[in-house]
Amino acid sequence: MTEAPTPLWEVFVRSRNGLAHKHAGSVHAADAQMALQAARDVYTRRGEGLSVWVVPSNAITASDPADREMLFEPTGSKIYRHPTFYEVPDEVGHM
Amino acid sequence: MYTQALNTKETVTAAEDPAREARFQARIDAEDRIEPNDWMPEAYRRTLVRQISQHAHSEIIGMQPEGNWITRAPSLRRKAALLAKVQDEGGHGLYLYAAAETLGVSREEVTDQLLSGRAKYSSIFNYPTLTWADIGTIGWLVDGAAIMNQIPLCRCSYGPYARAMIRICREESFHQRQGYEIMVTLANGTPEQKEMAQDALNRWWWPSLMMFGPPDTASQHSDKSMQWKIKRFSNDELRQKFIDATVPQARHIGLTMPDPDMRFNEATGHWEHGPIDWEEFKRVIAGGGPCNRQRLTHRNKVHAEGAWVREAALAFAEKERARTQQKAA
Amino acid sequence: MSVTTTSIAVDETPLVLHLLRRADDALILGHRLSEWTGNAPTLEEDLALANIALDLIGQSRALFDYAGSLCGLDEDQLAYRRDARQYRNLLITEQLNGDFACTIARQFLYSAFIDPYWREAMSSSDATIAAIAAKAEKETAYHLRHASEWLIRLGDGTGESHRRAQAGLEELWPFTGEFFEVDAPDQSLIDAGTIPDPAELHDGWSSRINTILARATLTRPKDSWMQTGGRTGRHSEHLGHILAELQYLQRSHPGAKW
Numbered sequence: 166m167t168e169a170p171t172p173l174w175e176v177f178v179r180s181r182n183g184l185a186h187k188h189a190g191s192v193h194a195a196d197a198q199m200a201l202q203a204a205r206d207v208y209t210r211r212g213e214g215l216s217v218w219v220v221p222s223n224a225i226t227a228s229d230p231a232d233r234e235m236l237f238e239p240t241g242s243k244i245y246r247h248p249t250f251y252e253v254p255d256e257v258g259h260m
Numbered sequence: 261m262y263t264q265a266l267n268t269k270e271t272v273t274a275a276e277d278p279a280r281e282a283r284f285q286a287r288i289d290a291e292d293r294i295e296p297n298d299w300m301p302e303a304y305r306r307t308l309v310r311q312i313s314q315h316a317h318s319e320i321i322g323m324q325p326e327g328n329w330i331t332r333a334p335s336l337r338r339k340a341a342l343l344a345k346v347q348d349e350g351g352h353g354l355y356l357y358a359a360a361e362t363l364g365v366s367r368e369e370v371t372d373q374l375l376s377g378r379a380k381y382s383s384i385f386n387y388p389t390l391t392w393a394d395i396g397t398i399g400w401l402v403d404g405a406a407i408m409n410q411i412p413l414c415r416c417s418y419g420p421y422a423r424a425m426i427r428i429c430r431e432e433s434f435h436q437r438q439g440y441e442i443m444v445t446l447a448n449g450t451p452e453q454k455e456m457a458q459d460a461l462n463r464w465w466w467p468s469l470m471m472f473g474p475p476d477t478a479s480q481h482s483d484k485s486m487q488w489k490i491k492r493f494s495n496d497e498l499r500q501k502f503i504d505a506t507v508p509q510a511r512h513i514g515l516t517m518p519d520p521d522m523r524f525n526e527a528t529g530h531w532e533h534g535p536i537d538w539e540e541f542k543r544v545i546a547g548g549g550p551c552n553r554q555r556l557t558h559r560n561k562v563h564a565e566g567a568w569v570r571e572a573a574l575a576f577a578e579k580e581r582a583r584t585q586q587k588a589a
Numbered sequence: 590m591s592v593t594t595t596s597i598a599v600d601e602t603p604l605v606l607h608l609l610r611r612a613d614d615a616l617i618l619g620h621r622l623s624e625w626t627g628n629a630p631t632l633e634e635d636l637a638l639a640n641i642a643l644d645l646i647g648q649s650r651a652l653f654d655y656a657g658s659l660c661g662l663d664e665d666q667l668a669y670r671r672d673a674r675q676y677r678n679l680l681i682t683e684q685l686n687g688d689f690a691c692t693i694a695r696q697f698l699y700s701a702f703i704d705p706y707w708r709e710a711m712s713s714s715d716a717t718i719a720a721i722a723a724k725a726e727k728e729t730a731y732h733l734r735h736a737s738e739w740l741i742r743l744g745d746g747t748g749e750s751h752r753r754a755q756a757g758l759e760e761l762w763p764f765t766g767e768f769f770e771v772d773a774p775d776q777s778l779i780d781a782g783t784i785p786d787p788a789e790l791h792d793g794w795s796s797r798i799n800t801i802l803a804r805a806t807l808t809r810p811k812d813s814w815m816q817t818g819g820r821t822g823r824h825s826e827h828l829g830h831i832l833a834e835l836q837y838l839q840r841s842h843p844g845a846k847w
Contacts, residue, residue: 168567169574170368171631173361190427191358192633193367195573196580198738203633205731206640207351211431230298323627323635330623331831334838334847335665336616336653339623340646346626347639354632392838392847442847450845566630568753569689572746579745 172221174200176208179216186218194219288489293419296362304488308418309363311490313370316356318382319349320374321555325389326398334392341438342395348435352428359420375560383541384467386549393446393453393460399439401461401468401506407436408502409472417489440509447513454514461510462518469533470541472499478538500530507531595843597662597670603774604715605656606677607784609667610820612652613678616668618699619645620831621686630689637735641696644728651721669839673829674822681764683819683828687757690743690750694757697736701797702768702790704729709785718783737801744805751806758802759810766815768794 171193177186189208194200200219209217228236244250253260281301287294294300326346333339357367373379384402389395410432413425446457473495485491493501507524510517521534544552599605622642629635653664681699686692707729710722743754769787771779778784802809818824838847 168368168570170366171570171574173358190355190424191361192354193631194633195570195742196577199573199633199742202637202735202738206637207354207633210347210351210636210640227297230295320627320632327627330626331620331834332837334669336646336650336668338847340643340650343623343626343639343643343646347636347643350627350632350635350639354636357632445846449847450842452842453845562628565628566689568747568749569630569634569743572750573742575750576742576746 171195172200173223174204174219175222175225176200176204177218177220178204178208178214180213182215186216189213191222192219285487288417288487291489292417293422294417295419303484304490305363307485307488307490308421309360309365309370311485312356312360312363312421313365313373314380314382316353316360316370317374317379318385319353319356321381321385321559323349323353324555324558325385325387325551326395328389329392329395332392333395338442341434345399345435345438348431351431352424355424355427356421359418359424362420371563375556375563377547377556380545382471383544383549384471385555386544386552387463387467388551390463391456391460393443393456394464396439396442396446396457397460397464399435399437400443400509401439401464402471403432403435403439404506405468405471405502407432408498408505412492412498415489415492421490443515444513447515457513458515461515465518466536466540467544469499469503469536470538470544472496472502474538474541475536503531503533595670595840596672596675597666599662599667599671599675600660601774602659603777604783605660606774607778608652608656608659610677610679612649612656612667613676614649614682614699614703615645615652616649617676617678617828617831618682618695619643619649620835621682621684622692622696624686625692634689638692641732641735644725644732648721648725648728651724655717655721665839669836673824673832676819676822676824676828676832678819678824678828679764679767680816680819680825681761681767683825683831684761684764685827687760688753690753691757691760693736693739693743694754695761696732697740697801698758698761698765698798699768700729700733700736701801702765702787702794704733705790705793706785706787709790713784714782740801740807741805744802744807754805755807758807762810762812763814763816767817767819770817770820772820 172195174192174194174197176189176192178189179186189204192200192203192207194203197219201217204217204219205214208214240246280299284294284299284301284304294304323346326342326349330339330343330346333342357370360370361367370379374381389398407429410425410429414422414429416422416425443457443461446453448454476494476496486494507517507522517533519534521532523532524530525532543549547553599609601609619642622638622645625635625638626642627635629638649668650664653667657663657667679699681695684695704726707722707726711719711726713719713722740754743750745751769791771787775784779786799809816825839845
């Protein structure tokens, strides 16, 4: 018989000060404190981290892959949002 | 580590939706990665679940033969390295179970499959570790073979699996070196140590070659895995790469491969090996290896003994939740 | 053919003796924890216990290294070629792992002592000890956190986990008196400011124990007679078996390199 599941947590690790936390993987733990300890013991064994976040996996709301075109493609044509869209005389130098 | 899961035949079901499947294949052909919420053919999902979970089981079962020597490691330096390595195997099992979970199977479910004997794991771990030289040989050969298998998996079409493999390959880079270093030390040591090294090589060489799975001529299935870019090289290609890399390493330290037919083919630039005993391979996979029962019995015992701890942690979490709610009310 | 022993004798000055005591504590407890690898209740805990074991083995190596530099031996000679009667570890460290609750109770009781010990030792008049202590303290602080959190969960988890945790505490309590023992060689080091006085750590240890046991809904065992002997090499029966495994390769291949 399959036993009662222990909740799944997503682990985010900040590798250096100044960088954002980045998804590292997942752990199973019964509560947040145990999840934090497990995350430390599993994902920072080689000096990978200075800070760890754990988030219950079921607390994450993700966009639907079927919506990808609707959500993300329209921005592709807004090239005027990028600095290279504009021309500045060479003599002016870096701007 | 070990991709023997690809060597079981997948029943190919009728295409669920040919147009969708064609779009899916086009993404794969374009080297796009498939992510957990993306649509995927059921057979792709099943193949991955099976391969990833069996890969994970191999890591977990693989902790036993090496763990067998942690308390007997012959120096403090070796003890720390071996402990760290076996710990890594556990970590790798954990990463892989997590990758399988993104496909909708819980760790509890796949653990059940392992414990009940329904799931397979790499046949190599059904052999016993008899001397310290076995620890060197496992690191050198078994991890060496695993690396050959795993590096292409870092580019596997399924994102979570590929990412887990990248992490695993990075962490495992020390495993093979620590194994070979043990072999070098033994080979340069006393006559008894050198004999120990040769004996271990004799016992592990053929099972290591079997890790890559049956020869391409006998392999029924992996076309689909190749097409889906789960697998990128054939069994024989990987086996040959492994042999070509390993034979010179053995010769360098004065050890001999236990294969009278082994010879270098000047024309092809490859080392050619004698016949592999595929009957032994099939027998070990089917349960007839020296340690199959022992490994599974041990895993079941550990799991059963830990049940009250996992229950306690859940019970405490439940109590804490109730206490917090009470306070809030 | 003459048969000679592979055992070595160590010239135990007070400082060497004390370093061996701490090194042996760390090695033997690390060894015991390493027995959990692949056998823990969860995969996450397999990794956690191995981390602690690795920290402790690392501490023992630093301490053996320093002791060895004072008596002309290396870490492996000290670890692999002293007999049980020459081992100086606390008896609690060599006790059987028992179930997970027993292991956690042992780790908790020991860490609650050794973490403040290392914190004090950071201001040792001996610079090497101070440096070893600074590194060790960060590690043992986490060991204490880890063991405390588990003890709280086992104590306040299910009826079974509570019973097991209480049994583990009762089993190990008689070994805690040894933490605070001071003999003449240690006293000379305390007087010189080389090591902390364990007697001064007792109150802090005791109140830490009370705090965590209260949260764990566990009962503090009664103080009665306390086990002793580890510091002078009078061990429990378990140490001989540990050393038989630990030392067997070095002993059966004298002079070989590994």
